[in-house]
Amino acid sequence: MPSLKSLDSKKIEQVFAKYISTRKILIADEAASSRTGLARTLVDMGAKSNLVTLASSLAIAEQEMARVQPHVVLCDFDLGRGAGLNLLQSQRKNRPETKESLFILVTANTSQSAVAQAAEEDVDCYIIKPYTIEVMRRLIMEAAIAKLQPDEYSRLIEEGKNHLASKKTEEALKLFEKASGLSQKPSLACFYAGQANIQKNALDNAEGSYTKGLVHNKIHYKCMVGLFELMMQKKMHTEAYAIVKRISQYFPANPQRLASVLRLAIITRSYDDIEGYYQAFTGLDHRNDEIVRYICAALVVCGKYYLSTGSQSRALSLFQKAAVTGTGRTKILREAITTLLEFQLVQEASTYLGRFPPDTQSGVDYLASEYMIANQRSTPGMVIEKGRKLIKQGAHDPTIYKILIHRSRQAGLAEAAESLIRDALERFPENGNDFIKVPPPGA
């Protein structure tokens, strides 16, 4: 089949018109003018108006995706607070054969973070508003023709992918090898060769394939991610961290990746990087619960490290950020308080008590935190009395037990301490020796 490059513009228009005339199309954009303008352009290019569906919101678009199962989707990146890409997942579910479908973003969002996300999700085209009609027509046609009439390199890769899906690994590898010879920068073929080697459990060969792909193209997303996942599989955390840092440099805005980056930063003790990641986090348009938890935890761990190295003001700044970012998250506040008490910073710890929202102040995290601070400030008798009261109230928390047991033993109340130990072991068997031997935080 002739490739895109060999077709003249008139031929491209004809091929495209034939293609689009039978395709169901969904245009999803909150702006009415955009919807009608795009629809008009596509109809001018050969689409049938009765096959074009318009959606003015994410909710309507999702309903229409399920009902119509469109071949072609034009969507704003910022549909429903940046969730336009969610429609791509729906389209892939409805039409897993990607040759049949096109997903095109048409958006005023020209930020690198949006573009990078689009690249990660493998969208077919990204058209910015304001556009000229000529540019839009050209880009849409190019995207379609590239799928309808792929060049030999793309065709061999698709064939290889089919073999991979059928677990015909050796046949797949041969095709990827053949494809590699057809391109000056065959990173995609290298990636799939890597996938084939993973399928064979030839992990070193897979690493070689991905690395080769990155030599050809240092920002090839799939090769970078493939290599990262391989390093994680091999538990080579330092190498994995270096790769994920590079991915984040070019593809900055993926919240899931930020979680991986933070975990690896902690594992590899790359604490100095964490503040940079916090900045990236503050730049994210959308932050889910998971990423908030990760960033807060990372800030507290990092703060603890800085306390241990004597950088108190830097540590306190990070605890502050964790407390602000994790507003209402009692576990984060408790962790900050626990860490500060470990380093005898009682006054600083007590300021964090005030950050617990009122409706959480009857919960164990607040009560345990308050008790830990009281343990530093009050007389042993008052600590014992308070602890007994908390237990009687039903505040059964390992830390409360540990402090009360420790203070009871200190006060010579051996029987009471033994009774508490039995009660604690029954409630928290996994904490075992903690109740018997180790003094509680700040003691």
Place this chain on the structure above:
Amino acid sequence: MSLINPADFSPRKVDISLSNPATRTAIRHGSRLFDGREIAPATIDLLELHETGFVLEIPTKTCASGQIISLEIQVADPNAATIGMKATAKVTLCETASTERDTVTLSFIQYDLQAWSGLREGFTRRQEEIMDFLRTARGL
């Protein structure tokens, strides 16, 4: 080593102000004004670029076909200099987009050719950068 460039998160900002003497209406910086008084929030979306004009989506009842309006356009790119220009344009087409918005096609009567070319080139350049990045990242 800087891992993240905060400017990368910022899209280009397009700020368009217009004023229509015929309806005594202006839209500036997110507000609709009547006789200079702010009366409601309002936004202008820039949709299409033509060689000597463009298409906007604006609040309804701002202008009508044949009317002459004054415009001020600023495009702020975090990675480049801001481009601004003033112009007058004729409304060649005004269509209802929805109950609250109209699609308006404008043709310049008076404008700064160099500034307009620079503005269009800026968008074209960004489009090409984006497609280059997409192709490179996907390895196509």
